[in-house]
Amino acid sequence: MSRRSSRVSMTGDNGEFYLECKAAYLSIYESVKDEIDSVEDLVQVLQQAGRNPSKKVLAKYWKSDTEHLTFDEFVDICKKEKATTADDLMKAFRKIDINGDGYISLEELYKIMTTKGEKMSRSDVKKMIDEVDENKDGRLDYGEFCKMIMETTEECKKVSRKIMEKKELKRRKEDQTKTSYSERPMSASSRSNKGASLAGSRKSLLSVDDLPKPSPRNKKSKGPAAASLAKLSEPKNLKEWTHATSKGMFYIDEETEKLLCHQYNLKLTEDTSVWITIQPIKTRCQADSDQVIDTGLFILRDKPDEDGNVLITFTRHRDAKGKYGVKCSLDAGNYRIIPFTTASRLKKRESDPSSTAKLLQLKDGKYTITKAFRKVLEDIFDLSDLDGNGTMSREEFNWYNIRTSDEEVGDDEWEVVEERLELEDGEITKNGFLQLNEMEAEDSNGDEDDMWVTLESLGINKELVMDEACPFVIDVYTEDCDDAEFKVDAIEDMMDKLQRPLCQSVMEKGEATKVKGMKDLTMYTYMSDTRATIVVDNKSYSSVRLNLDCSGSRNCLTNQPSLDETFSVKSQSQIIAYHFTPKNEDDEWNVKCEESIQK
Numbered sequence: 001m002s003r004r005s006s007r008v009s010m011t012g013d014n015g016e017f018y019l020e021c022k023a024a025y026l027s028i029y030e031s032v033k034d035e036i037d038s039v040e041d042l043v044q045v046l047q048q049a050g051r052n053p054s055k056k057v058l059a060k061y062w063k064s065d066t067e068h069l070t071f072d073e074f075v076d077i078c079k080k081e082k083a084t085t086a087d088d089l090m091k092a093f094r095k096i097d098i099n100g101d102g103y104i105s106l107e108e109l110y111k112i113m114t115t116k117g118e119k120m121s122r123s124d125v126k127k128m129i130d131e132v133d134e135n136k137d138g139r140l141d142y143g144e145f146c147k148m149i150m151e152t153t154e155e156c157k158k159v160s161r162k163i164m165e166k167k168e169l170k171r172r173k174e175d176q177t178k179t180s181y182s183e184r185p186m187s188a189s190s191r192s193n194k195g196a197s198l199a200g201s202r203k204s205l206l207s208v209d210d211l212p213k214p215s216p217r218n219k220k221s222k223g224p225a226a227a228s229l230a231k232l233s234e235p236k237n238l239k240e241w242t243h244a245t246s247k248g249m250f251y252i253d254e255e256t257e258k259l260l261c262h263q264y265n266l267k268l269t270e271d272t273s274v275w276i277t278i279q280p281i282k283t284r285c286q287a288d289s290d291q292v293i294d295t296g297l298f299i300l301r302d303k304p305d306e307d308g309n310v311l312i313t314f315t316r317h318r319d320a321k322g323k324y325g326v327k328c329s330l331d332a333g334n335y336r337i338i339p340f341t342t343a344s345r346l347k348k349r350e351s352d353p354s355s356t357a358k359l360l361q362l363k364d365g366k367y368t369i370t371k372a373f374r375k376v377l378e379d380i381f382d383l384s385d386l387d388g389n390g391t392m393s394r395e396e397f398n399w400y401n402i403r404t405s406d407e408e409v410g411d412d413e414w415e416v417v418e419e420r421l422e423l424e425d426g427e428i429t430k431n432g433f434l435q436l437n438e439m440e441a442e443d444s445n446g447d448e449d450d451m452w453v454t455l456e457s458l459g460i461n462k463e464l465v466m467d468e469a470c471p472f473v474i475d476v477y478t479e480d481c482d483d484a485e486f487k488v489d490a491i492e493d494m495m496d497k498l499q500r501p502l503c504q505s506v507m508e509k510g511e512a513t514k515v516k517g518m519k520d521l522t523m524y525t526y527m528s529d530t531r532a533t534i535v536v537d538n539k540s541y542s543s544v545r546l547n548l549d550c551s552g553s554r555n556c557l558t559n560q561p562s563l564d565e566t567f568s569v570k571s572q573s574q575i576i577a578y579h580f581t582p583k584n585e586d587d588e589w590n591v592k593c594e595e596s597i598q599k
Contacts, residue, residue, distance in 0.1 A: 018075065021049055021074065024050075029045075034233070035068040036070075037067070039058060040509075042061070042062055046074075103140060224582075224587055224588055225585040226320065226586050232325040234277075235477070242478045243476070244475075244486040245388060245473060245474065246264065247383055248471070249469050251458070251469045252469065254468075259493065259494040260491055261492070262339065262386075262399070263338050263488070264489055265486075266334070266336075267484065268330055268335070271329070276337065276477070278295045278297045283466065284375060284379055285375070287467045291585075292321075293345045294344070295339060296315045297324065297340065298498055299311075299330075300335065302334035309504060310336075310497075310500070312335070314326065339472060342531055344557040345557060345581065346468075349467055353463040360448055373451075391425070391428060391430075394427075397428060399488055399491065404453075421433075503535050503537075503575075507524045509526050510527075515597065517596075517597045518544060520539040522537045523537075523577075525593075530582065531581055532556075532591045535574055538569040538572065546577075546595060547565070550578060553589075553592045555588065558580050559579040
């Protein structure tokens with residue numbers, strides 16, 4: 001259906017239908033020109049329009065070779081697939097009423113909302129019941145259940161219509177003034193879209209058993225990862241937002257072999273929309289490779305919510321240059337920003353190089369740094385200049401010192417820096433940093449050991465190649481908070497604070513498969529265009545050993561030593577079993593996993 005034909009029919013009932021479709025679309029996307037680029041997004045926008053598509057229905061419109069759907073194609077789907085009927089409601093009611101007593105209890109509704117569809121807390125589910133529980137018996141009869149669904153659907157329509165009207169009003173003002181301003185992102189806004197989001201959670205009850213749940217045993221990508229990578233959908237008026245930036249690095253700790261990284265604190269004094277990106281940095285001392293080391297971000301609350309959760313959101317979309325980005329709305333407060341990598345490409349080196357580069361040379365009776373060492377030091381300075389202003393502040397020098405010597409820079413040490421090194425506005429220049437290393441070279445009497453300790457702590461091998469570290473840059477944009485504070489908070493084990501949020505993200509966004517042979521053992525698989533992650537959730541009171549044979553996967557790299565591993569999962573716990581990335585992004589890739597319980 002062409003865009004022109006749909007607009008011509010905007011009269012009477014057809015016009016109201018079109019507006020409802022448009023409002024549903026704009027509650028998720030910024031413009032009707034945006035395209036639906038995944039089956040998950042198709043489910044979401046159809047739910048906003050009051051539809052609850054089954055797996056069979058989705059297969060009619062999202063085929064194996066489908067890459068995207070336009071707004072007009074979405075309108076056409078809504079014409080063919082009718083909104084929820086009374087019969088649909090009765091079927092849904094009977095599915096949720098597990099014991100068949102004619103009522104839906106808090107436990108029955110909570111079980112559905114924590115195993116299927118969008119995940120909700122117990123308190124959120126109780127609020128849903130309380131809103132329509134007229135006789136206050138703590139459960140829903142059929143009439144109350146229907147009221148909950150239908151009132152939520154109408155609320156969703158109203159919220160969607162308001163979002164659409166606000167965006168169109170802003171566009172008209174922009175057209176009149178001929179400015180470059182564009183609408184504020186609304187799809188992730190907790191303030192304006194809160195009702196629509198809750199509506200989506202409630203409406204998903206209608207077909208929880210019919211939604212597509214491909215088994216992680218054979219999870220296929222849509223095709224080559226590179227084919228689906230495009231320019232990130234960043235806010236159009238981004239130049240007007242407040243910008244803060246910081247560099248950082250992933251390091252493989254030489255002793256523990258854990259992945260360490262810079263971690264950040266974001267302080268907001270006002271509620272605001274944010275746009276945050278992370279991208280790997282290429283330096284001269286890195287190993288030559290056409291493949292990008294994957295990076296990502298998790299945004300966490302500073303303190304857990306009432307259910308003990310800290311996860312707010314994480315990056316899922318990436319462009320062809322390796323940049324990941326995420327948009328969301330945050331309330332005033334403190335947040336932790338933690339970088340993430342699957343470590344499928346960033347691994348401990350298998351062996352040391354056969355040759356060792358020279359760091360020092362004897363010249364005119366004294367030791368100085370070699371030309372090759374100087375180039376590496378210049379790269380190190382650039383990476384340690386976290387804010388990219390061309391100089392190294394005391395705080396930046398302190399983070400460099402913590403990483404390379406496990407010690408902070410004291411007042412006495414900083415006084416020496418101020419006295420002996422070249423500074424600019426109280427910060428160390430690149431020439432001053434080289435002076436520091438020249439002084440150390442002169443004092444060394446030709447002993448390079450301490451210098452190699454520094455280099456190895458930064459992931460640089462004996463040939464002066466950075467092969468056990470990955471530098472990155474993070475950019476934070478805030479729309480309504482002009483004094484946002486974004487700075488390094490620690491250099492710590494990446495998974496120390498990410499273990500639970502990462503498991504939560506996979507269990508919320510991934511697809512679940514029950515493991516045969518054990519009732520309370522579930523395997524979740526999350527798969528994006530460039531990453532797949534498998535989490536195993538053991539809700540039983542017994543520990544279990546689970547073998548996952550993924551050797552049938554194609555074109556995959558993984559963080560594990562092999563594609564056939566056995567994992568121990570303690571009772572009442574979750575583990576991250578595998579991360580995968582495509583070995584070659586220009587080729588199709590798939591994850592195939594066969595699981596078996598080990599006795």
